[in-house]
Amino acid sequence: MKTPTKISPAVIKRLPRYRRFLIDLRKKGIERVSSGALSELMGYTASQIRQDLNNFGGFGQQGYGYNVDALSEGIDAILGLCAHYHIIIVGVGNLGRAVANYTYFYKNEFEIGAMFDIDPAVIGTQIGGVTVQGVDLLSDYLSGHDVDIGIITTSRSSAQSIADVMVGCGVRGIWNFAPTDLEVPEGVALQAVHLSDSLHELVYYINNQK
């Protein structure tokens, strides 16, 4: 595999989707796939697919297509999904629980080390074997543990201060679900899931067909 140079954010955004479709193909026992067949499945043009995957080199072969296993493993390697990530969740309402449940399916890659909340009724309860701690213990925990990913499922008003504590204690990436745009310094990765943005976009397309 050639060393990736600068890959555009648009390509990176598509990679997890390629990965999902490839996993489906693997489950069906399909060993190889052409860019044309991927195009029909995924709705991207075949040339877009070839161009996307060419960023990483060496996966496709003319007249053969792509080896599904190799491509899927290659994408995992590019994304960094062969490693193990230590995560914490701050905010254990329904959304925090949903995200926790979600990560339990991917225990090999993502391990919840701790969960924090501000609500005394929630502190001390167990979720998937992890005892919820008071959020006042967050920086203590972070000082003693290497945490890769901090998940923020708090209210909007406390999200930035929680992010600041995480960043100050060396958390490398933040996955934000609070409905606000967080600021983090360079060198810290940030992804946000803005439910309202997605819903409002849907409403637009209900009223204005694509």
Add this chain to the structure above:
Amino acid sequence: MKTPTKISPAVIKRLPRYRRFLIDLRKKGIERVSSGALSELMGYTASQIRQDLNNFGGFGQQGYGYNVDALSEGIDAILGLCAHYHIIIVGVGNLGRAVANYTYFYKNEFEIGAMFDIDPAVIGTQIGGVTVQGVDLLSDYLSGHDVDIGIITTSRSSAQSIADVMVGCGVRGIWNFAPTDLEVPEGVALQAVHLSDSLHELVYYINNQK
């Protein structure tokens, strides 16, 4: 306001974010804002902002900037957020509950008419005043009610068949949280929140700084 012609999906995707920032400005009592000031807040270039908002015409005035109220209301009108939407939720696990809680904050625009689940332990329970029904009653309910938005927070395996029932009964838009790409016919709006895609993108940026 000039009648919008064909607005690019990229602009539509940014509109809800403009909306959030404008609501913040309104809350702070700020009445007007320049494209330069919006640029500093939002990280888009000032020329990008002028170009985006120019799609809808009439909001900006040279030397004055944008009237925050008018722009915010204009964006609401474009997105269709002045109307009232009847929604249902299928799949009442943690994620379904989280989405339900989330929409309770926006009761003026979004009203949950019904919730459905397959689990007998959940059927019959109340969430925010709505009694969860068995999913076998979904098509009956849809036959008797005009539903604008169907929210799918089921497992991956049942998501497409739920979507098919919704589409068959005239639901206009689907908001999908199940980790699979749904197929809907033309004329039905579809938005998906793929948690795994977002997490995998985050992992990439933890390992490869932007």
